[in-house]
Amino acid sequence: MDTTRQVVILVGGRGTRLGNLTDENPKPLLPVGDRPFLSYLLDTIIRQGFDKIVLLAGYRSAQIADFVAAYDAHGADIRIVTETEPLGTGGALYNALDQLDQQFILMNGDTLFDINLNAFAAPQLAPALCRLALRTVDDTSRYGRVTLQHGHVNSMAEKGVAGEGLINGGIYLLDKAAIAGIGAGFCSLENEVFPELLAQGRLTGLEYSNFFLDIGIPVDYDLAQTAIPALADRPAAFLDRDGVINEDSNYAHRPDQIRWIPGAFEAVRLLNDSGYNVFVVTNQAGIARGMYDALAVNQLHDWMQQEFRRHGAHIDGFHFCPHHPEFDTACDCRKPEPGMLIAATAAMPSRLQGSFLIGDKDSDIQAANRFGIPGHSFQGDENLRDFVARIIEK
Structure with a gap:
């Protein structure tokens, strides 16, 4: 449809x-x-x-x-x-x-x-x-x-x-x-x-x-x-991609590699309906490793956006870091640095009060803390919508 x-x-x-x-x-x-x-x-x-x-x-x-x-x-x-x-x-x-x-x-x-x-x-x-x-x-x-x-x-x-x-x-x-x-x-x-x-x-x-x-x-x-x-003065919800909204399946960069986390669509819709700007912030070291390019990531994110929209939800912005310290000079966008969070809120102003990040790695939580917002660790052992609902309720 x-x-x-x-x-x-x-x-x-x-x-x-x-x-x-x-x-x-x-x-x-x-x-x-x-x-x-x-x-x-x-x-x-x-x-x-x-x-x-x-x-x-x-x-x-x-x-x-x-x-x-x-x-x-x-x-x-x-x-x-x-x-x-x-x-x-x-x-x-x-x-x-x-x-x-x-x-x-x-x-x-x-x-x-x-x-x-x-x-x-x-x-x-x-x-x-x-x-x-x-x-x-x-x-x-x-x-x-x-x-x-x-x-x-x-x-x-x-x-x-x-x-x-x-x-x-x-x-x-x-x-x-x-x-x-x-x-x-x-x-x-x-x-x-x-x-x-x-x-x-x-x-x-x-x-x-x-x-x-x-x-x-x-x-x-x-x-x-x-x-x-x-x-228009909205808080932001930052979501890591691999391991949070889809399974971490070893440098996924094509639609056929995406396996959605249970409750991913419903979680994003809940955030939309609750007045949050929703951003995906994801390290994509596969680009630095030469496994795929930025175009492939953008095309995948376009496809993901349409899948969310089919379920009555949307992502306000996808942001990714293409770097890796083994192949690039130091950058300010690869988590645990907060560069992607800064870029997201520069493109779509959001207030820090009430904002939060959900990630599955320590580097995600560190990026949130350096940006000045809470970070929540999600390990894929429950429905993402339920996990988000508890954060919002708090």
Whole structure:
């Protein structure tokens, strides 16, 4: 089963409820903290392993293009499709039809809903033409109320229904077949496409309690200035590779040599869902010994990432040391030196408080201590998910 690789973001709206704040800037580029709101969305998408991004632009699209040109996408492909007149959420999708994968995630460009996107799109879940990410809020009147029964959406009310309930969180897993009936011109997913799918019993939903903030009104835009930068302040979990997430099988460098440690996928997903940045830090002396090259290691790590994503998890960064003292001059990246940990947190800032490392050798623990975080020795005699759960609980 293939993993979903594409995320489409609606960034074309004017944002009239924010008044003159959007006179000169499209809403997704309004500053939050010290950078544009859209950068937080893209960071979240890319660190979870999605490498194909389409921005559906309209209002002040040239500024969106300038932002993308300056943004470090870490190898992800970001494309912009621009509408020349307002087309609505469905019309914007139809306008980009030739750029869409068969299955893709769609999200609003003015909302940060901090869910595990890989778990939301996991291929093990029942297939759906459209799956909604739903959020419980204290008052649904601003958003419109959704009711869910046995995983199927059975009603979607207009705005104005007060009280606690489920709302549409603005993240969807869509199959292109769900939008096959959309034609050229204005079309609203919410008012035209979703009601039809609901009537057919083909609209499903998953409930989440994760952080949710829509910057579309002034009071929530003000709240975003502190809440969203604080959300990005995550601790890190550093995992050794051979002996921790896979068996140590004598310089493994090909997929057929990988034997996963029981609970490896579940452990990484638990860390993802618990708000950790997850880094693999591994000594790869086989490169110095001439047994394989750095390209082979990168290709293996790409494959491993896709295997994690199939199980609703992701690694935020793979870091390896290619050196060995018998063949190289001294380096600062081979454990017990902390160079890989330093590089990981330079590439993706993480706070030391709450961070930890799991390794199977003394050199792993020493690297953690030199970096200023606890190191935990894992000897493969238990399920890795259970081992991680105990660390988090402490």
